[in-house]
Amino acid sequence: MKRPVIAIVGATGAVGTELIGCLTRRNVPVASLKLLSSARSAGRTLSFRSQPIIVEELTEKSFSGVDIALFSAGASVSRKFAPHAVNAGAVVVDNSSAFRMDGDVPLVIPEINARRIKEHKGIIANPNCAAITAIVPLWPIHRSNRVKRLILSTYQAASGAGAAAMAELVESTRAHLSGQPFDPRVFPHPYAFNLFSHNTDIDPATGHNDEETKVMRETRKIFEDDALAVGVTCVRVPVLRAHCVSMTFECERPIGEEDVRTLLSDAPGVRLVDDRVRNCFPMPSDASGQDDVLVGRIRRDFSDSTGHSIAMFAATDQLLKGAALNAVQIAEHLL
Amino acid sequence: MKRPVIAIVGATGAVGTELIGCLTRRNVPVASLKLLSSARSAGRTLSFRSQPIIVEELTEKSFSGVDIALFSAGASVSRKFAPHAVNAGAVVVDNSSAFRMDGDVPLVIPEINARRIKEHKGIIANPNCAAITAIVPLWPIHRSNRVKRLILSTYQAASGAGAAAMAELVESTRAHLSGQPFDPRVFPHPYAFNLFSHNTDIDPATGHNDEETKVMRETRKIFEDDALAVGVTCVRVPVLRAHCVSMTFECERPIGEEDVRTLLSDAPGVRLVDDRVRNCFPMPSDASGQDDVLVGRIRRDFSDSTGHSIAMFAATDQLLKGAALNAVQIAEHLL
Numbered sequence: 001m002k003r004p005v006i007a008i009v010g011a012t013g014a015v016g017t018e019l020i021g022c023l024t025r026r027n028v029p030v031a032s033l034k035l036l037s038s039a040r041s042a043g044r045t046l047s048f049r050s051q052p053i054i055v056e057e058l059t060e061k062s063f064s065g066v067d068i069a070l071f072s073a074g075a076s077v078s079r080k081f082a083p084h085a086v087n088a089g090a091v092v093v094d095n096s097s098a099f100r101m102d103g104d105v106p107l108v109i110p111e112i113n114a115r116r117i118k119e120h121k122g123i124i125a126n127p128n129c130a131a132i133t134a135i136v137p138l139w140p141i142h143r144s145n146r147v148k149r150l151i152l153s154t155y156q157a158a159s160g161a162g163a164a165a166m167a168e169l170v171e172s173t174r175a176h177l178s179g180q181p182f183d184p185r186v187f188p189h190p191y192a193f194n195l196f197s198h199n200t201d202i203d204p205a206t207g208h209n210d211e212e213t214k215v216m217r218e219t220r221k222i223f224e225d226d227a228l229a230v231g232v233t234c235v236r237v238p239v240l241r242a243h244c245v246s247m248t249f250e251c252e253r254p255i256g257e258e259d260v261r262t263l264l265s266d267a268p269g270v271r272l273v274d275d276r277v278r279n280c281f282p283m284p285s286d287a288s289g290q291d292d293v294l295v296g297r298i299r300r301d302f303s304d305s306t307g308h309s310i311a312m313f314a315a316t317d318q319l320l321k322g323a324a325l326n327a328v329q330i331a332e333h334l335l
Numbered sequence: 336m337k338r339p340v341i342a343i344v345g346a347t348g349a350v351g352t353e354l355i356g357c358l359t360r361r362n363v364p365v366a367s368l369k370l371l372s373s374a375r376s377a378g379r380t381l382s383f384r385s386q387p388i389i390v391e392e393l394t395e396k397s398f399s400g401v402d403i404a405l406f407s408a409g410a411s412v413s414r415k416f417a418p419h420a421v422n423a424g425a426v427v428v429d430n431s432s433a434f435r436m437d438g439d440v441p442l443v444i445p446e447i448n449a450r451r452i453k454e455h456k457g458i459i460a461n462p463n464c465a466a467i468t469a470i471v472p473l474w475p476i477h478r479s480n481r482v483k484r485l486i487l488s489t490y491q492a493a494s495g496a497g498a499a500a501m502a503e504l505v506e507s508t509r510a511h512l513s514g515q516p517f518d519p520r521v522f523p524h525p526y527a528f529n530l531f532s533h534n535t536d537i538d539p540a541t542g543h544n545d546e547e548t549k550v551m552r553e554t555r556k557i558f559e560d561d562a563l564a565v566g567v568t569c570v571r572v573p574v575l576r577a578h579c580v581s582m583t584f585e586c587e588r589p590i591g592e593e594d595v596r597t598l599l600s601d602a603p604g605v606r607l608v609d610d611r612v613r614n615c616f617p618m619p620s621d622a623s624g625q626d627d628v629l630v631g632r633i634r635r636d637f638s639d640s641t642g643h644s645i646a647m648f649a650a651t652d653q654l655l656k657g658a659a660l661n662a663v664q665i666a667e668h669l670l
Binding site: 149150151153155169170173174177188189190193194195196197199202204206207208209216229230231232233235237238239240244246248257276277278279281283284285297298299300301302303304305309311313 | 484508534544581632638
């Protein structure tokens with residue numbers, strides 16, 4: 001495939017904006033770019049490589065002539081329109097959860113399993129953003145010394161819920177600081193200087209929310225290891241656009257913090273930020289706008305005296321590696 | 336002891352203010368209240384039960400006639416002045432880390448080990464605020480079915496670093512929202528819409544910061560269980576005054592989420608907030624101003640298939656149960 005026609009579904013959203021930015025910045029060869037959105041946002045003009053492009057309304061007929069369709073408009077839009085894109089001959093890279101666990105849909109982080117891309121039957125799924133934050137730095141370790149148990153607590157930014165959620169964080173904080181009331185619209189709870197359990201639906205039987213279930217299942221699928229035991233707690237914190245994950249993991253064989261540091265020091269997509277003297281570790285403010293997953297606080301897990309467990313902390317730009325960048329990397333592999 | 340003379344060291348600080356509030360609200364019988372601070376804050380007038388009290392400068396001679404001295408001005412002030420208070424005949428309830436691990440200093444959460452109060456030799460220590468958040472709801476479980484492994488990730492508020500840190504969160508956020516630069520003074524990192532690893536010193540050998548070491552050691556001391564294995568990651572989040580803790584723990588015998596809910600449903604100092612249908616769980620905004628530790632998200636830890644492990648999430652007002660309230664409860668036991 002050379003110089004493809006690329007479509008972006010959800011072009012006016014937070015991830016859509018970053019998809020345009022990644023295509024530009026990475027000099028992806030594009031014959032033409034089609035920007036698609038709901039009727040509400042259609043008609044707006046966006047810019048790609050200094051050319052104005054008018055956003056068109058997404059319809060079943062939008063994909064004629066499209067080679068690669070980058071979807072980022074939520075699972076229901078993907079479920080409804082991705083089949084039309086595939087029927088029109090496009091390869092779909094889907095950022096939603098709609099198809100991630102389908103047996104014949106590759107779930108891809110290029111640094112880990114790019115080889116699965118060619119097995120696609122029209123759709124390739126982009127993993128959950130919290131999962132990506134944990135999985136990218138865990139993979140080099142897992143490959144060397146199998147991770148058999150993994151416990152995660154997340155610190156997730158507003159951006160994971162889209163541009164409206166980011167605006168709600170800003171506006172509710174502004175209201176709080178000026179003593180004004182604010183009625184949340186996107187989230188069910190106040191967000192200014194507050195945090196809350198992730199706002200996805202909760203399985204009444206297990207008590208796990210959908211975000212947690214995604215992280216557990218997607219980690220196993222990407223690692224191709226059904227026996228990997230994962231426990232996750234997903235929390236929304238008042239941060240704008242970078243997710244963090246606190247992780248404790250147990251390996252099959254003994255492992256030391258120096259082993260982990262060596263494994264991660266030249267791992268693709270990973271940057272070590274692990275300075276004990278200056279107290280510099282991964283932070284959302286440093287991860288924002290960066291391609292790499294930052295990882296640090298690598299140390300022995302003191303809850304396991306057997307020497308099999310390590311604790312560490314990672315941060316990633318949720319809109320870049322957590323979404324748009326990973327999708328564009330997949331598109332690059334398709335070319 | 337009846338109608339004691341009480342002194343508050345650090346009276347103008349964030350915890351000092353709450354100490355005055357707790358003494359008032361809980362109708363603690365007080366013959367007179369002495370407010371002490373550094374020279375910088377001395378001379379200010381505060382109000383106690385509608386009476387104005389002039390804050391005096393803390394000196395070695397401040398404790399003459401004082402029965403109970405509530406210290407909350409940092410470890411170095413406690414180390415320097417608590418011995419003078421004890422020599423003058425006062426009982427010190429110290430909110431700092433100065434004496435917590437001393438063998439002859441009881442480390443007390445009244446709901447757990449009030450019986451240790453009478454063993455004091457002049458000083459009783461108030462535990463670390465992140466430790467309190469985890470320990471209060473864990474204790475009823477531990478007592479019933481020993482917790483042998485504990486993994487914590489914290490979400491800690493500005494208030495843990497005092498009133499200046501709370502002001503820095505507000506001011507830096509205000510600056511961020513108006514596009515103005517802001518130079519952090521209290522913390523080493525930007526705080527507006529950001530989070531960072533806890534700002535205490537880091538042991539270069541283990542990579543654990545002092546806050547994490549406190550949580551590990553204090554949990555074992557309060558539970559009187561040196562074999563309890565604890566792993567902790569302490570993180571500062573942009574929240575004003577309530578700490579949260581995500582915990583995963585493994586018990587000696589199998590345990591189900593209903594067992595935990597039953598054990599916690601009438602536990603002192605604990606309030607269950609665990610509504611899966613409405614997605615209502617412990618949040619800083621609900622914990623702020625409340626005496627109880629809120630606990631919820633009680634569910635099986637999916638990283639352990641043996642049925643011995645549970646995950647849950649707690650929130651507590653760092654200034655109340657995390658500091659001032661616990662100290663005043665100890666003072667009440669002394670009376």
